[in-house]
Amino acid sequence: MKNSTRKEEIISVASRLFNEKGFQAVSMRDIATAMNIKAASLYNHISGKQQILSEIILEVAKAFTIGMEKVCAKDISAIEKIKMVIEMHIAITVSHSEALAALNNDWMHLEGPDLNAVVKMREEYEENFRSIIKQGIHAGEISPNHPEVILFSILSTLRTLYLWNQKRGKLDVNILKKDMVSVLIKGIV
Amino acid sequence: MKNSTRKEEIISVASRLFNEKGFQAVSMRDIATAMNIKAASLYNHISGKQQILSEIILEVAKAFTIGMEKVCAKDISAIEKIKMVIEMHIAITVSHSEALAALNNDWMHLEGPDLNAVVKMREEYEENFRSIIKQGIHAGEISPNHPEVILFSILSTLRTLYLWNQKRGKLDVNILKKDMVSVLIKGIV
DNA sequence: TATTCTAACTAACAAGCGTTAGTTTTGTTA
């Protein structure tokens, strides 16, 4: 309802718990206990468990959509676009690490219009990425491998980045960007 | 207890449901309904929900461990080893697609020794992969990028393969192997 | 035919779930 600090705190704590155990394994009582209050008190700030999940996921999903639109609007080569996408993913991952777990693993527990919206954003995001790759192949910048394999390979790496970033204490962002662009585009040989 | 067909059927149905909704979101009644029996009847064949999860995850985790040990035992170049690992991942993914969802997303819901065992197998797997990459860098076969980024990039792609294989109707395995080896090793330019 | 085994069933349990209603505490403003 409001934009209170307490509401943001709930969403932040819930993100952390969802990241650790998954949406279905975290109860309202778990969230409340982590904040040293009772479960019923949460309802002074949010309308229910579903709303918490929606807010977490929709915020980060929108960030990706906006980021991809910015990349597509630029008049640059396909390779340059892919570099931008990689850098955008890294930036969002660093700032929204725990929300990415929900986006990746718990999107199917959204309901109603929120579920539809997230699925649609995801499809459009992949379609935009696919177009960039095809553009690059057509222009001769990218090797004519199965574009689906290229798309899948890069996107899998980017989507799983949050896990690695959590595991091995926060690599330096600029080094990470440089190395990932290099590995994903030029390969490892 | 026994090696009955009915038990395997339960595990197969459970794998499918866990793959769709996640371990915590699937109830024993869901599994039973999908088999046209009552939840209590499941207990004639298995000891509980935890056992179902353990059997699903441990089987596929062991397959990876055995596969990796075979690769490491070979006296071939690092690049050849990585090719073998990629091909192994694709083979296991095709034959155990739904179990991979549980291994990736629900391993943290294991309990006791099973949890420890899976975590340990995962760590050892990654350590073996890391060694192969370092060997390749040392031998000059692999570019001296941060080995951690190379490891993470390839492993992320392989671990997420089951999702893409499910989404776009089963790509041809041999073409997939060829293209993935090419993209992951030689890059996309 | 009588017996044993398998695999289903019904009924119930204690515990935990998300959520609501109504009340009390707390801190700020008039």
Add this chain to the structure above:
DNA sequence: TAACAAAACTAACGCTTGTTAGTTAGAATA
């Protein structure tokens, strides 16, 4: 200090959960 709003509380609701106990139908074995 009195009044008010914010945010906590207690208590309870109906429902679902994993699981157990005891029973029954049907097939295989003696």
